[in-house]
Amino acid sequence: MIDGSILIGAEARQSDTRFTSVDPATGEALQPAFSSAGAEAVDAACALAEAAFPAYAAITPERRGAFLDTAAQAILDIGDELIVRAMQETGLPRARLEGERARTVGQLRLFASVVRQGDWLDATIDPALPDRQPLPRPDLRRMNLPLGPVAVFGASNFPLAFSVAGGDTASALAAGCPVVVKGHPAHPGTGELVARAIAAAVASSGLPAGVFSYLPGETNALGGTLVADPRINAVGFTGSRGGGLALVRIAAARAEPIPVYAEMSSINPVILFPAALAARGPALATSFVASLTMGAGQFCTNPGLVIGLDGPDLDAFVAAAGQALQGTGSATMLTPGIHAAFEKGVGALAGHDAVRTVARGGPGDGANQAVGALFETSAEQFLADSALGNEVFGSSSIVVRCRDTAELAKVVAGLEGQLTATIQIDPADEAAAAEILPLLARRVGRILANGWPTGVEVAHAMVHGGPFPATSDSRTTSVGSKAIERFLRPVCFQNLPASLIPAAIGDANEWGIARRIDGQREESPN
Structure with missing residues (x-):
C-alpha cells in the first residue's frame, strides 16, 4: 500500500507539507501526494534508532542474518506492484527493474551469509603471557563493533539496488547499525513500498522498531538536518559531487565529525x-x-x-x-x-x-x-x-x-x-x-x-569505489561484502573477567566463527 507516509520505525505519519513524483516519460504528476519529512520527523527517527542500537548490535549473527533474509523475501513478496510503480516513476523498462530487484534481494542475502560466517568481526585473541620476560603480556582480545545509527541517501539512478534497501542499507544493517533512510524524491512510491517491507521484516523478526525508519522529502534541508543529528554516526550516499560534498561539509562541521561514504562523479x-x-x-x-x-x-x-x-x-x-x-x-x-x-x-x-x-x-x-x-x-x-x-x-x-x-x-x-x-x-x-x-x-x-564497465558484480572481491572525486574515501567500497567495513570500528578488551568478554572473542567461541589466536588463524568449528 502506498499512502505517502513517513515511517518512523513501525509508525506511519503524515505531514502537511506534500510533494508528488513525476512520470518522466510524460511529465505528468503521479498520485498520491507524499508527506515531506521535517526536523521533527528526523528527531523522532534518530531518537528511535539510538534507542534500538544497543539491543540490535548485540544480537547473534544467526539472528541478524535471518532478519536480512526476511527483508529480502518481504521485498519479493511485494510482487508486481513494485515493478509497475518503479516503471512509472523512473521511465526504466520492466526487464531492467526486475533485474535490479533481483540484485537488491541478492545483496541482502549476500550480507546475511557474510554475517553468519563471521569474518567481518575480525575476532583476534592474544592470550596472556604472564611469564614473558622482561614484562608479561596482558590478555588482549579485539573485535569489530558497529558504529551506531547510519543515515542512508537513496540514489536516483537505481531506485532499488542503491536506494531504500540498497547496498548501503544492507551493509549497515549487516554491521549491526540501525538505518534512517532519506528517500529520493524522484521515486517515493517505490521507496515507500520497499520501506514498508523492511519495517515489516523488523517487526516479524522481533527487533526494536528503531532498527529502520524512512524519511521521504524533496528538500536539501532534510538531508542536512539528518546528517547533522548527533545520533547519526555515519552516512552512505550515492549521487552528484555537489550533493556529496555538501554532506561531507555538514558532517565535518559537527561537534563530533563523522564519516560520509559518498560515491560521486566518474567518467570511467x-x-x-x-x-x-x-x-x-x-x-x-x-x-x-x-x-x-x-x-x-x-x-x-x-x-x-x-x-x-x-x-x-x-x-x-x-x-x-x-x-x-x-x-x-x-x-x-x-x-x-x-x-x-x-x-x-x-x-x-x-x-x-x-x-x-x-x-x-x-x-x-x-x-x-x-x-x-x-x-x-x-x-x-x-x-x-x-x-x-x-x-x-x-x-x-x-x-x-x-x-x-x-x-x-x-x-x-x-x-x-x-x-x-x-x-x-x-x-x-x-x-x-x-x-x-x-x-x-x-x-x-x-x-x-576486454570488457565494459557498465555492470558491477555483487561479490566478495568487488570494489566499487575509488580516489576522490569518485568517492569521498578511497579506502572503501559501496558494493560487495567489503562494504560492511565502513560501518564498523575495532575495539580491544584487555584483561577482562571471562564473564564480561563478548561472545565473539570468548574462550568458548559461542558463535562458532573463525578467529585469529596468537597470530594463527583458527577456523570455524561449524
Missing part, C-alpha cells in the same frame, strides 16, 4: 591499446556504444572517456562508433532535472572550440529524452582544459587522441579519481599495458580488461 576511462584497436576496432566501437547508451547512460560506471593513439585505426574506431550511435534511439531519462543537466553538459562540449562532435543518436520523440552524443579532442587540449573531463551524466563520451604512448600516460596520470578503468588489449599490447597499469591503479578502484 577506456584505453584502446594499438594491437587490440588494429585487430578489432569496429567490433570494439559497436560494443562501446552499447555500453554508452545502456539505460540512457545513467550509470555511475558509464564509459565517458576513450583514450587511444592517433592514427588510421583510431579513425576507423571513431567512424564506426559514430555510425553505431546514429543508429541508436533516444531513451527517457530518470527525471526532468537529470535530462536538463545532460543537455547542458552535452551543449557545453558541442560548443567548445577544441571539441568536434562526431555523432548524435536518433532524435527523441517524447519528454526528457536522452539523445546520445560522441565527441573527440586532442590530448593537448584535454590536458589544457580540465572541464573536458567533467562528468556528463548520460550517454555522452569524448575520445581523446594521443600522439604517442608518453602523451597517453600523461593523460592517464592527470585524470581525477575514477570508479573504473577499462583496457582493451591483445597479447601484443601486454608490455605497454604493464607500463600504464600502475598509473591506473593510483586513479581508480577497479581495472577491467
Whole structure:
C-alpha cells in the first residue's frame, strides 16, 4: 500500500507539507501526494534508532542474518506492484527493474551469509603471557563493533539496488547499525513500498522498531538536518559531487565529525591499446556504444572517456562508433532535472572550440529524452582544459587522441579519481599495458580488461569505489561484502573477567566463527 507516509520505525505519519513524483516519460504528476519529512520527523527517527542500537548490535549473527533474509523475501513478496510503480516513476523498462530487484534481494542475502560466517568481526585473541620476560603480556582480545545509527541517501539512478534497501542499507544493517533512510524524491512510491517491507521484516523478526525508519522529502534541508543529528554516526550516499560534498561539509562541521561514504562523479576511462584497436576496432566501437547508451547512460560506471593513439585505426574506431550511435534511439531519462543537466553538459562540449562532435543518436520523440552524443579532442587540449573531463551524466563520451604512448600516460596520470578503468588489449599490447597499469591503479578502484564497465558484480572481491572525486574515501567500497567495513570500528578488551568478554572473542567461541589466536588463524568449528 502506498499512502505517502513517513515511517518512523513501525509508525506511519503524515505531514502537511506534500510533494508528488513525476512520470518522466510524460511529465505528468503521479498520485498520491507524499508527506515531506521535517526536523521533527528526523528527531523522532534518530531518537528511535539510538534507542534500538544497543539491543540490535548485540544480537547473534544467526539472528541478524535471518532478519536480512526476511527483508529480502518481504521485498519479493511485494510482487508486481513494485515493478509497475518503479516503471512509472523512473521511465526504466520492466526487464531492467526486475533485474535490479533481483540484485537488491541478492545483496541482502549476500550480507546475511557474510554475517553468519563471521569474518567481518575480525575476532583476534592474544592470550596472556604472564611469564614473558622482561614484562608479561596482558590478555588482549579485539573485535569489530558497529558504529551506531547510519543515515542512508537513496540514489536516483537505481531506485532499488542503491536506494531504500540498497547496498548501503544492507551493509549497515549487516554491521549491526540501525538505518534512517532519506528517500529520493524522484521515486517515493517505490521507496515507500520497499520501506514498508523492511519495517515489516523488523517487526516479524522481533527487533526494536528503531532498527529502520524512512524519511521521504524533496528538500536539501532534510538531508542536512539528518546528517547533522548527533545520533547519526555515519552516512552512505550515492549521487552528484555537489550533493556529496555538501554532506561531507555538514558532517565535518559537527561537534563530533563523522564519516560520509559518498560515491560521486566518474567518467570511467577506456584505453584502446594499438594491437587490440588494429585487430578489432569496429567490433570494439559497436560494443562501446552499447555500453554508452545502456539505460540512457545513467550509470555511475558509464564509459565517458576513450583514450587511444592517433592514427588510421583510431579513425576507423571513431567512424564506426559514430555510425553505431546514429543508429541508436533516444531513451527517457530518470527525471526532468537529470535530462536538463545532460543537455547542458552535452551543449557545453558541442560548443567548445577544441571539441568536434562526431555523432548524435536518433532524435527523441517524447519528454526528457536522452539523445546520445560522441565527441573527440586532442590530448593537448584535454590536458589544457580540465572541464573536458567533467562528468556528463548520460550517454555522452569524448575520445581523446594521443600522439604517442608518453602523451597517453600523461593523460592517464592527470585524470581525477575514477570508479573504473577499462583496457582493451591483445597479447601484443601486454608490455605497454604493464607500463600504464600502475598509473591506473593510483586513479581508480577497479581495472577491467576486454570488457565494459557498465555492470558491477555483487561479490566478495568487488570494489566499487575509488580516489576522490569518485568517492569521498578511497579506502572503501559501496558494493560487495567489503562494504560492511565502513560501518564498523575495532575495539580491544584487555584483561577482562571471562564473564564480561563478548561472545565473539570468548574462550568458548559461542558463535562458532573463525578467529585469529596468537597470530594463527583458527577456523570455524561449524
